[in-house]
Amino acid sequence: MDLLKERIIAxxxxxxxxxxxxxxxxxxxxxxxxxxxIGREIHxxxxxxxxxxxxxxxxxxxxxxxxxxxxxxxxxxxxxKNRSANIPNDVYSVRVSSFTHKKSYDVIVSKRYIxxxxxxxxxxxxxxxxxxxxxxxxxxxxxxxEVVGAAIAIEKAFQPGGERIRQKGVRVESLARIxxxxxxxGIRFLP
Amino acid sequence: MDLLKERIIAxxxxxxxxxxxxxxxxxxxxxxxxxxxIGREIHxxxxxxxxxxxxxxxxxxxxxxxxxxxxxxxxxxxxxKNRSANIPNDVYSVRVSSFTHKKSYDVIVSKRYIxxxxxxxxxxxxxxxxxxxxxxxxxxxxxxxEVVGAAIAIEKAFQPGGERIRQKGVRVESLARIxxxxxxxGIRFLP
Numbered sequence: 001m002d003l004l005k006e007r008i009i010a011x012x013x014x015x016x017x018x019x020x021x022x023x024x025x026x027x028x029x030x031x032x033x034x035x036x037x038i039g040r041e042i043h044x045x046x047x048x049x050x051x052x053x054x055x056x057x058x059x060x061x062x063x064x065x066x067x068x069x070x071x072x073x074x075x076x077x078x079x080x081k082n083r084s085a086n087i088p089n090d091v092y093s094v095r096v097s098s099f100t101h102k103k104s105y106d107v108i109v110s111k112r113y114i115x116x117x118x119x120x121x122x123x124x125x126x127x128x129x130x131x132x133x134x135x136x137x138x139x140x141x142x143x144x145x146e147v148v149g150a151a152i153a154i155e156k157a158f159q160p161g162g163e164r165i166r167q168k169g170v171r172v173e174s175l176a177r178i179x180x181x182x183x184x185x186g187i188r189f190l191p
Numbered sequence: 192m193d194l195l196k197e198r199i200i201a202x203x204x205x206x207x208x209x210x211x212x213x214x215x216x217x218x219x220x221x222x223x224x225x226x227x228x229i230g231r232e233i234h235x236x237x238x239x240x241x242x243x244x245x246x247x248x249x250x251x252x253x254x255x256x257x258x259x260x261x262x263x264x265x266x267x268x269x270x271x272k273n274r275s276a277n278i279p280n281d282v283y284s285v286r287v288s289s290f291t292h293k294k295s296y297d298v299i300v301s302k303r304y305i306x307x308x309x310x311x312x313x314x315x316x317x318x319x320x321x322x323x324x325x326x327x328x329x330x331x332x333x334x335x336x337e338v339v340g341a342a343i344a345i346e347k348a349f350q351p352g353g354e355r356i357r358q359k360g361v362r363v364e365s366l367a368r369i370x371x372x373x374x375x376x377g378i379r380f381l382p
Binding site for chain 1: 214215219220221222223224226227249250253254257258260261264265266267268269271274300301303304
């Protein structure tokens with residue numbers, strides 16, 4: 001998606017070879033018009049797939065999920081990061097390791113809001129190691145629902161998550177796929 | 192706002208005299224059409240106030256803030272809850288005590304995205320004790336920006352936050368103000 005790639009080039013900041021800061025328009029300050037266009041593009045990709053619910057994870061996925069859901073006319077469900085030692089028994093829960101934050105946390109969704117009747121599109125802002133996305137896929141499967149696919153704003157395609165999840169047969173669409181990046185040479189996208 | 196009040200009556204669940212669960216449509220699963228209407232109403236209330244940015248706090252406020260921002264055509268900034276011991280020096284930071292979760296946390300926003308040129312509308316899903324809202328007000332003031340007012344979906348008007356903040360001269364508009372609630376007698380709204 002050219003609009004997103006151009007914005008990443010213009011306003012993204014690369015730190016080292018691994019960190020891309022896009023907090024000016026995507027995951028701290030939110031450029032609403034841009035995210036609307038991202039939602040429109042995700043809808044174009046998945047509009048014929050019978051999606052009846054969108055699942056994301058707090059907090060950075062919520063804006064993209066909401067603007068996408070406007071086009072699908074379906075509800076958004078956002079998984080929560082459980083920070084207490086106890087997990088309530090009315091939720092589906094999965095343990096996720098965060099590569100960025102070097103720790104693990106439990107991701108939960110209420111059993112009230114997901115079930116075998118659901119055909120779910122997963123949305124997130126970033127895909128890198130793929131642990132969060134794999135966790136969401138497992139949650140959906142635990143609930144007996146169907147994973148239609150995943151839509152990601154920015155994929156670090158030089159990290160293994162996207163490839164590993166696609167090899168499992170899950171459709172993953174990323175709007176900007178970064179082949180490599182560095183402070184000196186900038187950002188290169190996959191075609 | 193009648194649409195919201197009707198939905199709270201239909202789908203909200205009161206636990207004890209203090210907890211209102213609205214996770215079926217507001218802060219876990221999100222009814223996108225409802226939140227769009229909430230955004231439209233908030234815009235009606237504040238449209239002539241020169242708002243150029245919307246500030247909320249992760250995670251439950253993000254959806255309402257985004258749908259409201261569509262009507263204003265302004266960016267959303269969502270404050271983050273800092274969970275590490277260290278606070279970076281490029282953020283404004285304020286300590287907030289959470290009544291619900293019985294603990295304190297730091298709320299931060301990047302200094303890049305807020306400054307004296309900003310006229311800010313604060314949005315959140317709930318107002319009860321008012322600690323989070325007061326924290327956001329202080330962050331805005333620390334940045335030298337102006338607080339235009341606050342828009343809240345549901346105010347527990349039997350708790351002191353709303354009254355205390357209004358007495359300081361901040362405009363606070365809540366779309367559903369709960370006078371009292373209990374498991375046996377249900378929910379009563381202020382007129």
